[in-house]
Amino acid sequence: MSSPAEQAQIAQSVRNGWLLSTPALIVLAFASLGPLIIVIVYSFLAPGKYGNVEWAFSLSGWRGIIYTKDIFSDEYVLADAHLAIFWRSIKLSFLTTLTTFAVGFPTAWFIATRAPKARAMWLFLITIPFWTNLLIRTYAINEVIRNEGLMNTVLLKLGLITQPIVIIYTDIAVFIGMTYVYLPLMVLPLFAAIDRFDMKLLEAGYDLYASRWQVLRRVILPIVKPGIIAGSILVFVPSLGAYVTPRVLGGGKQMMIGNLIDLQFGQGRNWPLGAALSMTLLMIVTIALLIYVRYANKETGGHG
Amino acid sequence: MANPSLKPQRKRAFSVANLPGFTTIAIVAFVALYLPIITLAAYSFNASQSVAVWGGFSLDWYAKAWANDQVKDATVRSLIIAVSASLIATAVATMAALGTTRRRSFKGQTFIYVVINQPLMVPEIVSAVALLIFFSSIKVATGYTGLGYLIIAHAAFCIPFAYLPIRARLEGMDLSLETAAADLYATPWQTFRKVTLPILAPGVMAGAMLAFVISLDDVVITEFVKSGGQDTLPTYMLGQMRRQLTPEINAISSMLLALTVVLLTLFFLLTRKNDQ
Numbered sequence: 001m002s003s004p005a006e007q008a009q010i011a012q013s014v015r016n017g018w019l020l021s022t023p024a025l026i027v028l029a030f031a032s033l034g035p036l037i038i039v040i041v042y043s044f045l046a047p048g049k050y051g052n053v054e055w056a057f058s059l060s061g062w063r064g065i066i067y068t069k070d071i072f073s074d075e076y077v078l079a080d081a082h083l084a085i086f087w088r089s090i091k092l093s094f095l096t097t098l099t100t101f102a103v104g105f106p107t108a109w110f111i112a113t114r115a116p117k118a119r120a121m122w123l124f125l126i127t128i129p130f131w132t133n134l135l136i137r138t139y140a141i142n143e144v145i146r147n148e149g150l151m152n153t154v155l156l157k158l159g160l161i162t163q164p165i166v167i168i169y170t171d172i173a174v175f176i177g178m179t180y181v182y183l184p185l186m187v188l189p190l191f192a193a194i195d196r197f198d199m200k201l202l203e204a205g206y207d208l209y210a211s212r213w214q215v216l217r218r219v220i221l222p223i224v225k226p227g228i229i230a231g232s233i234l235v236f237v238p239s240l241g242a243y244v245t246p247r248v249l250g251g252g253k254q255m256m257i258g259n260l261i262d263l264q265f266g267q268g269r270n271w272p273l274g275a276a277l278s279m280t281l282l283m284i285v286t287i288a289l290l291i292y293v294r295y296a297n298k299e300t301g302g303h304g
Numbered sequence: 305m306a307n308p309s310l311k312p313q314r315k316r317a318f319s320v321a322n323l324p325g326f327t328t329i330a331i332v333a334f335v336a337l338y339l340p341i342i343t344l345a346a347y348s349f350n351a352s353q354s355v356a357v358w359g360g361f362s363l364d365w366y367a368k369a370w371a372n373d374q375v376k377d378a379t380v381r382s383l384i385i386a387v388s389a390s391l392i393a394t395a396v397a398t399m400a401a402l403g404t405t406r407r408r409s410f411k412g413q414t415f416i417y418v419v420i421n422q423p424l425m426v427p428e429i430v431s432a433v434a435l436l437i438f439f440s441s442i443k444v445a446t447g448y449t450g451l452g453y454l455i456i457a458h459a460a461f462c463i464p465f466a467y468l469p470i471r472a473r474l475e476g477m478d479l480s481l482e483t484a485a486a487d488l489y490a491t492p493w494q495t496f497r498k499v500t501l502p503i504l505a506p507g508v509m510a511g512a513m514l515a516f517v518i519s520l521d522d523v524v525i526t527e528f529v530k531s532g533g534q535d536t537l538p539t540y541m542l543g544q545m546r547r548q549l550t551p552e553i554n555a556i557s558s559m560l561l562a563l564t565v566v567l568l569t570l571f572f573l574l575t576r577k578n579d580q
Binding site: 010013014016017018019020021023024025027028029030031032033034035036038039042103104106107109110111113122124125126127128129130131132133134135136137139140141143144149150180183184192199202212216233234237238240241243244248257258261262265271274275278279281282285286289 | 321322323324325326327329330332333334336337338339340341343344347392393395396397399400402403404407408410411412413416419420422423424425426427428429430431432433434435436437438439456457459460461463467472517520521523524528537538541542545553554557560561564565567568
């Protein structure tokens with residue numbers, strides 16, 4: 001089949017592939033993947049008295065996620081607070097991904113279908129919020145929705161309401177905030193996918209008497225799917241682990257998993273519980289990604 | 305759907321591409337994106353001490369922020385970290401992208417791909433906690449508490465952001481151009497230098513800029529990794545938000561925002577020139 005010379009060439013090519021990738025792999029092993037493995041170890045240790053850990057095997061971290069010791073009777077009872085925080089995180093992240101897609105897809109489509117000059121301008125307008133610091137954007141949305149913020153001031157002046165609408169420090173505030181800060185992350189990959197889309201296919205679809213809905217469903221969505229997957233992952237993963245937005249807009253009351261983890265390394269002083277919570281969050285994200293990838297593959301298979 | 309911004313002699317493809325309601329949603333989205341930012345900037349000119357009451361126009365908060373040494377230090381620190389981290393990330397990501405595309409797929413390629421994208425899959429708070437645990441023990445063991453930890457941590461999570469656009473560019477590349485160069489007796493290095501790199505350049509630029517922004521934007525990992533007195537601008541602002549809010553935060557935010565707009569405008573002008 002292939003001569004020894006060709007085989008040597010292939011071996012050389014593989015070697016080069018590894019060599020070129022090695023520097024990136026080293027940086028990641030040291031400052032990303034390696035530390036993650038240490039977290040797994042820490043989740044099986046006993047908590048130290050003043051933070052950190054004691055080097056003894058213990059399942060207290062993992063047990064602490066679901067059960068908590070009752071202060072009075074010393075019995076283990078369900079940690080309702082933790083479960084509520086997990087449920088809130090999943091619910092809000094799902095809603096955020098859905099909403100950013102519902103708004104982001106038409107926005108990306110709109111940008112991609114402008115004439116070249118106008119398109120550059122609109123793209124520029126979407127990149128400014130994308131470039132703007134997440135904390136600033138969270139603070140900016142806070143300026144709008146807080147009790148004395150823009151929204152309530154305007155509505156009060158117009159006489160539409162007599163009392164400020166209180167949404168700051170609620171789940172709704174966190175949801176609005178996350179949708180706001182993560183929208184550009186959805187729009188940009190969608191734009192990249194739509195930009196490559198050949199508009200002649202639309203003409204073909206319409207020529208074959210497809211309705212607008214059929215064209216959207218049968219022609220556009222399957223082709224831009226990589227962008228949809230990329231956008232959804234880029235929004236869902238940071239939403240689930242959100243820390244800044246719930247902290248600023250949830251006011252410490254409407255905690256998400258990220259804030260609960262932070263608590264264990266700060267006031268809580270329970271590093272193994274924090275490590276176990278981190279791993280749980282990571283597992284939920286992984287499961288979500290696997291379901292998503294599987295679903296995406298099935299969809300493609302159905303069309304082929 | 306009528307769109308006044310388009311010229312009358314638009315191409316047929318644009319009318320076909322119009323989907324009902326999309327333009328309305330897009331315009332609403334843009335307004336919703338900008339209204340909060342504009343509000344934030346407007347309140348930075350508020351003379352009142354409180355962020356709630358409008359007390360007339362004033363530049364006092366800019367003067368206050370400008371004179372604040374903590375803000376100055378944090379700004380410089382943020383820039384040092386972002387520049388170093390994005391340079392490291394882009395360099396290693398470009399190499400990795402060249403290593404994992406345009407060659408016969410090999411055993412371990414998926415492994416490399418997964419490791420490189422791993423920071424994207426892991427929630428930031430988890431990475432932050434992991435780095436806190438790992439680096440705090442290194443800090444104790446070595447006694448070194450410099451900016452190195454922040455730079456290497458930032459470089460690591462910037463790698464996938466630099467890698468993805470470069471890889472996308474490489475995958476979309478016409479291989480026949482390189483084959484043609486080789487057929488014309490160009491050496492592999494000449495082919496790379498004269499053919500591959502110029503085509504790749506926009507991808508590398510995009511990757512580097514993404515990495516720079518992601519680093520500058522970072523709050524969570526920095527908050528957990530930094531040693532005492534190593535506040536970056538975002539972590540300084542987060543710290544301030546715990547206390548009573550004053551329009552000084554608005555002033556700092558607005559200056560950062562202005563910097564962003566200036567940098568972006570420059571980038572767009574530069575890339576436009578390159579395209580022609």
